[in-house]
Amino acid sequence: MSNNFVPVARGVELLLAEMKEIEAAGPQLKILHRFWKPGTICLPGEEIAMVCLVYRAREFPVRLSLSSRILVDYLARCRLPQTAAEIERAVRRDPFYMRHGANGKPGTQVRMIKRRAVKVFIQRIRQALGAAFQEAGLRLSPHAVVRSESSDTNITLYRIRASIEWVHMQ
Numbered sequence: 001m002s003n004n005f006v007p008v009a010r011g012v013e014l015l016l017a018e019m020k021e022i023e024a025a026g027p028q029l030k031i032l033h034r035f036w037k038p039g040t041i042c043l044p045g046e047e048i049a050m051v052c053l054v055y056r057a058r059e060f061p062v063r064l065s066l067s068s069r070i071l072v073d074y075l076a077r078c079r080l081p082q083t084a085a086e087i088e089r090a091v092r093r094d095p096f097y098m099r100h101g102a103n104g105k106p107g108t109q110v111r112m113i114k115r116r117a118v119k120v121f122i123q124r125i126r127q128a129l130g131a132a133f134q135e136a137g138l139r140l141s142p143h144a145v146v147r148s149e150s151s152d153t154n155i156t157l158y159r160i161r162a163s164i165e166w167v168h169m170q
Protein backbone atom coordinates (compact mmCIF):
# COMPACT_ATOMS: atom_id res chain seq x y z
CA MET A 1 0.00 0.00 0.00
CA SER A 2 1.43 3.41 -0.90
CA ASN A 3 1.92 6.03 1.79
CA ASN A 4 -0.90 8.13 0.28
CA PHE A 5 -3.47 5.49 1.18
CA VAL A 6 -2.33 4.81 4.77
CA PRO A 7 -4.22 7.77 6.35
CA VAL A 8 -7.36 6.89 4.38
CA ALA A 9 -7.14 3.23 5.40
CA ARG A 10 -6.68 4.22 9.06
CA GLY A 11 -9.66 6.56 8.82
CA VAL A 12 -11.81 3.76 7.41
CA GLU A 13 -10.61 1.40 10.16
CA LEU A 14 -11.52 3.99 12.81
CA LEU A 15 -14.98 4.51 11.32
CA LEU A 16 -15.61 0.77 11.22
CA ALA A 17 -14.41 0.36 14.81
CA GLU A 18 -16.63 3.27 15.88
CA MET A 19 -19.70 1.73 14.23
CA LYS A 20 -18.98 -1.67 15.81
CA GLU A 21 -18.76 -0.03 19.23
CA ILE A 22 -22.04 1.84 18.71
CA GLU A 23 -23.74 -1.34 17.50
CA ALA A 24 -22.44 -3.26 20.54
CA ALA A 25 -23.17 -0.71 23.30
CA GLY A 26 -25.63 1.62 21.61
CA PRO A 27 -25.12 5.34 21.11
CA GLN A 28 -24.00 7.62 23.91
CA LEU A 29 -26.80 9.66 25.46
CA LYS A 30 -26.39 12.40 28.03
CA ILE A 31 -29.26 13.14 30.41
CA LEU A 32 -29.04 16.56 32.03
CA HIS A 33 -30.59 17.01 35.48
CA ARG A 34 -30.89 20.51 36.84
CA PHE A 35 -31.91 21.92 40.22
CA TRP A 36 -29.32 19.57 41.67
CA LYS A 37 -28.13 20.07 45.24
CA PRO A 38 -24.36 19.73 45.65
CA GLY A 39 -23.26 16.53 47.35
CA THR A 40 -26.25 14.55 46.08
CA ILE A 41 -27.01 12.52 42.98
CA CYS A 42 -30.42 12.03 41.36
CA LEU A 43 -32.59 12.97 44.31
CA PRO A 44 -36.27 13.93 44.25
CA GLY A 45 -36.70 17.56 43.28
CA GLU A 46 -34.28 17.51 40.36
CA GLU A 47 -35.58 18.14 36.85
CA ILE A 48 -34.76 16.17 33.72
CA ALA A 49 -33.92 19.19 31.58
CA MET A 50 -32.55 17.64 28.41
CA VAL A 51 -31.47 14.50 26.62
CA CYS A 52 -28.60 14.78 24.12
CA LEU A 53 -26.94 12.40 21.69
CA VAL A 54 -23.16 12.60 22.06
CA TYR A 55 -21.35 11.72 18.86
CA ARG A 56 -17.82 12.61 17.81
CA ALA A 57 -17.38 15.02 20.72
CA ARG A 58 -20.52 16.97 19.79
CA GLU A 59 -23.90 17.09 21.48
CA PHE A 60 -27.12 16.89 19.50
CA PRO A 61 -30.33 17.65 21.41
CA VAL A 62 -33.00 14.97 21.37
CA ARG A 63 -36.09 17.16 21.36
CA LEU A 64 -38.51 15.52 23.76
CA SER A 65 -41.51 16.55 25.82
CA LEU A 66 -41.27 16.33 29.59
CA SER A 67 -43.16 13.03 29.69
CA SER A 68 -40.84 11.54 27.06
CA ARG A 69 -37.75 12.77 28.96
CA ILE A 70 -39.10 11.12 32.11
CA LEU A 71 -39.63 7.85 30.22
CA VAL A 72 -36.09 7.95 28.75
CA ASP A 73 -34.63 8.65 32.19
CA TYR A 74 -36.62 5.80 33.73
CA LEU A 75 -35.68 3.29 31.01
CA ALA A 76 -32.02 4.36 31.28
CA ARG A 77 -32.04 3.78 35.05
CA CYS A 78 -33.95 0.51 34.97
CA ARG A 79 -32.18 -1.28 32.08
CA LEU A 80 -34.44 -4.34 32.38
CA PRO A 81 -37.16 -4.91 29.79
CA GLN A 82 -40.47 -3.78 31.29
CA THR A 83 -44.11 -3.82 30.32
CA ALA A 84 -46.09 -0.59 30.04
CA ALA A 85 -47.93 -1.50 33.26
CA GLU A 86 -44.64 -2.03 35.13
CA ILE A 87 -43.35 1.32 33.84
CA GLU A 88 -46.53 3.09 34.94
CA ARG A 89 -46.38 1.59 38.46
CA ALA A 90 -42.68 2.30 38.92
CA VAL A 91 -42.86 5.94 37.79
CA ARG A 92 -45.92 6.55 40.01
CA ARG A 93 -44.11 5.20 43.07
CA ASP A 94 -40.65 6.64 42.54
CA PRO A 95 -40.05 9.76 44.68
CA PHE A 96 -37.70 11.15 41.99
CA TYR A 97 -40.53 11.35 39.46
CA MET A 98 -43.22 12.24 42.02
CA ARG A 99 -41.27 15.37 43.05
CA HIS A 100 -39.82 16.10 39.61
CA GLY A 101 -38.54 19.67 39.38
CA ALA A 102 -39.63 20.65 42.92
CA ASN A 103 -36.20 22.15 43.72
CA GLY A 104 -36.53 24.68 40.92
CA LYS A 105 -39.74 26.54 41.44
CA PRO A 106 -43.01 26.36 43.32
CA GLY A 107 -45.22 23.56 42.08
CA THR A 108 -43.72 20.33 40.83
CA GLN A 109 -43.61 19.29 37.18
CA VAL A 110 -45.05 15.87 37.71
CA ARG A 111 -46.16 13.86 34.71
CA MET A 112 -47.80 10.53 35.25
CA ILE A 113 -47.05 8.05 32.52
CA LYS A 114 -50.10 5.96 31.86
CA ARG A 115 -49.83 2.42 30.61
CA ARG A 116 -51.96 3.21 27.55
CA ALA A 117 -49.64 6.07 26.54
CA VAL A 118 -46.29 4.25 26.79
CA LYS A 119 -46.44 2.98 23.20
CA VAL A 120 -47.12 6.51 21.91
CA PHE A 121 -44.24 7.95 23.97
CA ILE A 122 -41.93 5.21 22.66
CA GLN A 123 -42.84 6.19 19.08
CA ARG A 124 -42.20 9.87 19.82
CA ILE A 125 -38.85 9.09 21.46
CA ARG A 126 -37.84 7.08 18.38
CA GLN A 127 -38.81 9.97 16.09
CA ALA A 128 -36.78 12.45 18.14
CA LEU A 129 -33.80 10.08 18.26
CA GLY A 130 -34.06 9.56 14.50
CA ALA A 131 -33.91 13.33 13.96
CA ALA A 132 -30.87 13.61 16.25
CA PHE A 133 -29.16 10.69 14.47
CA GLN A 134 -29.81 12.34 11.12
CA GLU A 135 -28.49 15.70 12.34
CA ALA A 136 -25.34 13.95 13.64
CA GLY A 137 -24.89 11.97 10.42
CA LEU A 138 -25.19 8.72 12.37
CA ARG A 139 -26.76 5.86 10.45
CA LEU A 140 -28.49 4.03 13.25
CA SER A 141 -32.05 2.87 13.68
CA PRO A 142 -33.93 4.35 16.66
CA HIS A 143 -35.67 0.96 16.94
CA ALA A 144 -32.28 -0.58 17.80
CA VAL A 145 -31.92 1.90 20.66
CA VAL A 146 -35.44 2.04 22.10
CA ARG A 147 -36.44 -1.56 21.79
CA SER A 148 -39.79 -3.31 21.88
CA GLU A 149 -39.49 -6.99 22.68
CA SER A 150 -42.18 -9.65 22.70
CA SER A 151 -42.70 -11.85 25.73
CA ASP A 152 -44.00 -15.40 25.82
CA THR A 153 -47.42 -14.02 26.76
CA ASN A 154 -47.46 -11.62 23.80
CA ILE A 155 -47.00 -8.55 26.01
CA THR A 156 -44.56 -5.96 24.74
CA LEU A 157 -41.51 -5.19 26.86
CA TYR A 158 -39.59 -1.92 26.46
CA ARG A 159 -35.94 -1.16 27.08
CA ILE A 160 -33.27 1.30 26.05
CA ARG A 161 -29.92 0.21 24.67
CA ALA A 162 -27.44 3.05 24.97
CA SER A 163 -24.48 4.24 26.99
CA ILE A 164 -25.92 6.78 29.41
CA GLU A 165 -24.22 9.61 31.24
CA TRP A 166 -26.10 11.73 33.77
CA VAL A 167 -24.89 15.29 34.23
CA HIS A 168 -26.05 17.34 37.20
CA MET A 169 -26.14 21.13 37.38
CA GLN A 170 -27.69 23.62 39.79
